[in-house]
Amino acid sequence: MSDVIELNETDALNDFQSDWSRLLPLTPGGTFFRSREWLQVYWKHFAADQKLRVLVVRENGEVTGIVPLCWKKIKSKFGACRILTYPFDDWGSFYGPVSADQESTLGSAFQYLQNSRRDWDLIDLRCVETDGFDGGATERAFQAENMEFEKFLWEQAMYVDLSQSWEEYLAARPRKARQTYARAERNLQAQGEIEHLRYRPRGEAFGESDPRWDLYEMCEQIAAKSWQGSSTTGTTITHANVSQFFRDTYENAVRAGAFDLNLIFLSGQPAAFSYNFVQNGLINGLRMGYNPEVSDQGLGRLLVGRILHDSMDRGDLLLDVGTGAPEAKKYWYTSVENSYRYVYYSPASSIGNVLRLSHQVASWFRDRFGSSDTSLQLDLQHQKVPVNRR
Incomplete structure (x- = not known):
């Protein structure tokens, strides 16, 4: 009953x-x-x-x-x-x-x-x-x-199927997509050492609930330097209307073991970030940006590529890159x-x-x-x- x-x-x-x-x-x-x-x-x-x-x-x-x-x-x-x-x-x-x-x-x-x-x-x-x-x-x-x-x-919505190897995925991308990604890797490596930091704590149940505010504040600093700093949509992580909402959500998601934070460092400088949720192998890509003052040589492309490569190696299942801006995402998604x-x-x-x-x-x-x-x-x-x- x-x-x-x-x-x-x-x-x-x-x-x-x-x-x-x-x-x-x-x-x-x-x-x-x-x-x-x-x-x-x-x-x-x-x-x-x-x-x-x-x-x-x-x-x-x-x-x-x-x-x-x-x-x-x-x-x-x-x-x-x-x-x-x-x-x-x-x-x-x-x-x-x-x-x-x-x-x-x-x-x-x-x-x-x-x-x-x-x-x-x-x-x-x-x-x-x-x-x-x-x-x-x-x-x-x-x-x-x-x-x-x-x-x-x-x-x-545009999705990336992560249940494959990076090599298989890359081979199936259009030739221009492979070329632009390889160019971004070459250009940025020529400018300095690249480090991809991925912070994905498992949550309170596993004793991993430190929000690492130092990392989150790096994301905010990058966002303020990117297009998001001047955005009037009211949905970016640094916008006054929602910045506290993003911070509160971040803290709750970390405690639940559902947050996926990515940072790219170029020669030690925070250069690009991605703010995501992750649960049951499904990643929701929410906000990302890069600091053009550090480099304008394909930081966004390099960040996405590094995230996808690492996710496939980890055994993640699907990345939801959201709705809108299909032109900017066309080289990455595998289905709509x-x-x-x-x-x-x-x-x-x-x-x-x-x-x-x-x-x-x-x-x-x-x-x-x-x-x-x-x-x-x-x-x-x-x-x-x-x-x-x-």
Whole structure:
């Protein structure tokens, strides 16, 4: 017999720490982004105007899955809309429940949400990698509960398959990619001694939780000298809006054994850095940069190459280099994977029904004329490309 416990405060998550830690390694695509540690730091910094609704699913008293959700309001052209979504905001490429059986966990969560308080207009699940780690679990869970949904293409993430040797990987790269990487190695070796330092502590459970702030501060110094120092996006590690968030996340990830910090030194000077998460052999590449004052002779290319070479030697499985900037990543990635957005409209919500009708009209225009009238599309924050309807 299954039941669901709802948690609305981050402190309450601590009561399920052991269950969360047990389930995360069993979760397909279970990266640090799905950890309790990530959620607590995220909520500390970005909880404004949101409400936490974490659903803990139990079978015969044993916790079998956790679905982190949050309630928030977003804007549409028809007015404010209340959604239940993942507490993620596109920090990584994909997200989902924490469970070995994601379909069953989502099904129990959907049953609970339909029978509990309806303070939402839409269930809006984003960054779902349907064809990969999710394996269609989200779609099947909606279908099993007879919940009609809309599916949208959300993002495209670029991956590097690390389950091969460096020699095999390099041989499969385009000729120009091999040439530019070899040139970067030659040019930088001519300028001085190159050292690649990789700091990947195993966490508190293994007595390795020193955050090495000296190394992190080197990353900040490099970032300030790179393009990130003048960036106005508000997402770089030195930007005032998020710098403390990055520091807090770094400290939590180190304690959890989920951080992967890389530094390149040229003649003893910190020259390039990479800030990553690592869990279950999956690496999330988050931020990187180099100091052009040290060298402008391919530091970025050398850093990526050294990371990939070392990861393949270590036995890592996959590097997610994120979404966006495909031109800059084209020589490195081995595949491009889609993530999707699933939207379920509450039949009891007037704005939900209006938005559903709006999208149906847009779909009719697209099917009838080969393109959609963008003024009729489902107009929600961060709208992506419609894929199909269920």
